[in-house]
Amino acid sequence: MTVIWTMKPEDVARIRFAFSPLWELVASLRTLQGPARQSIHLPWIKCVRPRLAGLDLAELFALVPPTGYFADFVTPPPDTPLPDFAAELDQVRRASPERALVEARNLAGSDPAVLARFISDPVAGVARVADALEAYWETCFAEFWPRVYGLLERDVLRRSRQLAQGGAHELFAGLDPAVKWTGEHLYVDRPWCLVSELHGDGLVLVPSAFYWPSVAVMSPPYQSMLVYPVQGVGTLWEQGPPPAPAALSALLGRSRAQILLALAEPSTTTALAGRMSLTPGAVSQHLGVLSDGGLAVGMRVGKQVVYRRTPIGDALASNSA
Structure with missing residues (x-):
């Protein structure tokens, strides 16, 4: 079965990337329920599992079952490229109770008693779910978000270059085998059928580490969104920064050598x-030295400055490996 989106030229022009801490948080609920499906996240599971005793996640697990459809209102598509968790959680708190009720009734295989409580009073249910998401975030996820964000950021920078250099064809060709682009239609292999237009409002592309290796879609009444598996997820739980070879460390200093090696991806x-487990101020100072030495360069991407290695930096890093 397939989701088929017709994309007009204005839709293609409005393709944008976004990060979603809330999506990762909700997807991680499935990771907890089916660790074998995503054994790559076992280091995180082992770390947070002892903390779950103090949380009531029954309603979240009912709305986000291990497989199949889960309630869309808990993962509203990001309306900015870099939403913070508080802003996304506020969207959940403002979710339409009527819409949440419809979505809860579409769930299959969830705990009937827990779902019945939500369905009997969706206004109170939405409030409880938002509170549970906040508690779960603070207890099990907030401290890990910078690491997840760094992985997602590197993926988006790489794919943004693909889109700028090769257009939509090159972008979608490398996104995931489940995604195919014909120049007019975007086909996404999913367990159900859907044929629709994007109506000129574009498409939001969201990389995900905790939904990996699957793809997901959201369609009207929500902003059309495609969630795709992030590249490099195998490096997510590696401990610490990349090791710096002794010669490079002796030349630049250990921290600067590690930063230069980490800049293999902008x-x-x-x-x-x-x-790096360093303060932003310390990293900024090291980047300044690397930039002054011609080994790295900063470039503005939106409101952020992204650093990458120069050809000289590439040569030094590769020769020291």
Whole structure:
């Protein structure tokens, strides 16, 4: 079965990327319920499982079962490229109770008693779900978000270059085998059929680590959104920054050598700081030295400055490997 979207030229022109901490949080509920499906996240599961005893996740698990459809109102499509969790959670709190009721009734295989409680009073149910998401975020996810964000950011930067250099054809060709683009229609292999137009409002592309390796779609009444598996998810739970060879460390210093190696993929100061376990200020100072030495260069992408290695930096990093 297939989802088929007809994309007009204005839709193609309005393709945009976004990050969603809320999507990752909700997707991680499935990871908890089926660890074998995503064994790659076992380090995270082992870390947070002892913390679950103090949380009541029954209603969240009912709305987000291990497989199949889950209630869309808990993952509203991001309306900005870099939404923070508080802003996304506010969208959940403002979700239409009527819409949430329809979605809850479409769920199959969930706990009937828990769902019945939600269906009997969706206004109170939406409020409880938002509170549960907030507690789950603070207890099990917030401290890990910078690491997840860094992985998603590197993926988006890489694919943004693909879109700029090769257009939609090159972007969709490398997105996922389940996604195919004909120049007019976007086909997404899903367990159900849907044929619709995007109506000129574009398409939001959201990379995901915790929904990996699957794709997901959202359609009207929501903004059309395609969630795709992020590349490099196997590196997500690696401990610490990449090791710096001794010779490169002796030349640049250990931290600068690690940062130069990490810039194999363009990154922001904040993302590097999270990966290096350094303060943003310290990373900024090291980047300044690398830039002054001609080994790295910053480029503005939207409101952020993204750093990458120069050809000289590439040569130094590769020769030291």
